[in-house]
Amino acid sequence: MLQERKSQKSDEKILQSAELVRAKGFDYIWIDTCCIDKSSSAELSETIDSMFAWYKNPETLDFGRSFGTRRSLKCEIQEIIKVAKIVLDDGSLDGVVAGIKMSWASGRNTTRPEGITYCPLGLFNVNMDLLYGESKERVFIRLQEGFLKNYDDESIFAWTAYEEDS
Numbered sequence: 001m002l003q004e005r006k007s008q009k010s011d012e013k014i015l016q017s018a019e020l021v022r023a024k025g026f027d028y029i030w031i032d033t034c035c036i037d038k039s040s041s042a043e044l045s046e047t048i049d050s051m052f053a054w055y056k057n058p059e060t061l062d063f064g065r066s067f068g069t070r071r072s073l074k075c076e077i078q079e080i081i082k083v084a085k086i087v088l089d090d091g092s093l094d095g096v097v098a099g100i101k102m103s104w105a106s107g108r109n110t111t112r113p114e115g116i117t118y119c120p121l122g123l124f125n126v127n128m129d130l131l132y133g134e135s136k137e138r139v140f141i142r143l144q145e146g147f148l149k150n151y152d153d154e155s156i157f158a159w160t161a162y163e164e165d166s
Contacts, residue, residue: 041130044132045129048118048121048122048130049121051122081104082107093123093125097153098151098155099156101124102156102159104120105119105120113136114132114134114136114139117136117142124147125150126143126146126150127146144156
């Protein structure tokens with residue numbers, strides 16, 4: 001019964017997305033979904049790591065037919081995901097400081113609060129246990145600690161795990 005309700009919620013989300021895209025005049029939508037067994041931290045970590053590797057360097061954007069290359073579509077991609085065009089040119093994250101990478105991830109929406117910290121793990125080349133249910137503040141501190149073990153880039157401290165009250 002629970003699985004059926006989750007499926008209905010996902011279906012509704014996909015249909016709403018398709019309606020929004022159609023209303024904006026687009027002919028296509030990319031919906032990236034996968035089922036992850038979140039009860040297994042090993043499977044969860046492996047899945048997230050492999051998703052980043054899969055999307056890191058695609059040469060063509062192909063969804064049944066080719067829409068173009070990363071380079072030919074870089075202006076459109078950059079406008080949507082805010083990644084620097086130079087990264088789209090050569091695919092390298094070398095030289096991009098942590099604060100900039102965090103800005104790319106900051107606009108993400110996630111189902112679970114701690115998910116926002118798990119989104120950029122591949123950008124930071126950090127592997128850590130994914131503990132759903134842990135506070136987003138604690139997860140973010142673990143991300144910073146994991147990052148600083150390998151890199152001397154204190155720009156990661158320019159970000160916090162929570163939104164400031166205005």
